[in-house]
Amino acid sequence: MILLIPILALAAVAQPPAADLEESRDKQDRASLERVAHELAEAAGKDPKNAAAQYRLARAESYLSEVALELKDKDAAKDAAEAGIRAAEKAVALRPNEAEYHRMLGTLCGQVIPAHVLLALKYGHCARASIERAVSLDPKSAQAFVSRGVGNYYLPPAFGGGPELALRDFDKAIEMDPRSAEAYLWRGIALRKLHRNAEARQAIAKSLELNPRRVWARQQLEKTPEK
Numbered sequence: 191m192i193l194l195i196p197i198l199a200l201a202a203v204a205q206p207p208a209a210d211l212e213e214s215r216d217k218q219d220r221a222s223l224e225r226v227a228h229e230l231a232e233a234a235g236k237d238p239k240n241a242a243a244q245y246r247l248a249r250a251e252s253y254l255s256e257v258a259l260e261l262k263d264k265d266a267a268k269d270a271a272e273a274g275i276r277a278a279e280k281a282v283a284l285r286p287n288e289a290e291y292h293r294m295l296g297t298l299c300g301q302v303i304p305a306h307v308l309l310a311l312k313y314g315h316c317a318r319a320s321i322e323r324a325v326s327l328d329p330k331s332a333q334a335f336v337s338r339g340v341g342n343y344y345l346p347p348a349f350g351g352g353p354e355l356a357l358r359d360f361d362k363a364i365e366m367d368p369r370s371a372e373a374y375l376w377r378g379i380a381l382r383k384l385h386r387n388a389e390a391r392q393a394i395a396k397s398l399e400l401n402p403r404r405v406w407a408r409q410q411l412e413k414t415p416e417k
Contacts, residue, residue, distance in 0.1 A: 215253040216404045218261065223254040227270070234277060241284035241291065248278035248294050255301045260406045268305035274298040275316075282320075289327035293334045296320030300341035307346070314349050317341045332367035335359045336376060343380055353383040371401035379410060387415045 214222040230247040237243050251274030258267035278295035285291060299316035302309050321338040328334060339359030345351025357380045363373035378393030394411045398404065 211250055211253050213403070215257055216401065216406075218257050218405045220254070220257050220261065223250060223257060226250050227254050227273075231273075231277075234280075238280070239284065241281045241288070244277045244281035244284065245288075245291055245294060248274040248281060248291075248298060250274075251277065252294060252298050252301065255298070255305070259301070259305060260409075264305040268302055268309075271298050271301040271305065275302075275313075287327065289324045289331060289334065292320045292327065293324035293331065293337050296322075296324060296341065297337045300337070300344060303341075304344045310346060310349055314345055317345070318350070330366060332363040332370050332373065335363035335366065336370065336373050339363065339373075339376055339380070343376065343383070353380040356380045357384070369400055371397045371404065371407070374400065375404070375407050375410065378414065382410075382414050387417055390414050391416060 211223070211226065213219075214226070227247065227250040230243070230250050234240070234243045234247045251270045255267045255270035255274065258264075258270055275295065275298045278291065278298055281288070281291040282295055296317050296319070299313040299320060302313045303317070318341065321334060321341060324331065324334045325338065336359070339356040341356075342351040342359060343353055343356035357377065360373050360377035360380060363370055364377065367373065374393045374397035378390040378397065381387075381390035381393060391411060391414050394407060394414060397407050398411065401407065
């Protein structure tokens, strides 16, 4: 029994519930995400052929990048996204037919761009190609369409992106999953970019109704004009 304790403890570190990571993201708990990402990096390093371990690390780094960007720390956002890309690439190489792994890789490549726009040339193709692969493998994934929309939102129109294109993806995600707080949040952000502020506030308010703990959503609602 004593020997099982460290094994069980390691398993708990290696596999934090996704809901816990999301809660830390929602609360902008950067310290917690940094701690978990460090633990998962150690676990993934000890088991480099475990695709799920690499994916868990990539997901943690994605949330960390997201929060760093929300807190206006672009360098940290870039570093976390690039660390996540390395893990996601390993997961994809190990299980190339797993749609979620491609989605995560595309999401991370897309997250580098708002942190350092000049890197759009380097990561833009990865973001688009990986998300498109995810959609082709699982065309009913609302998350994939949210990720594609976020990528399109941040990708300059000159590179084939823009808010109008993003809005179509968010609408498709909501059609698939009407309870996707993330899709409503980003729909609102895209609408605000298009100066459709009243509609933007409605969408962000709906996101908060679905997920009231999301700090960044509340901040986005506060900064969106009523008209």
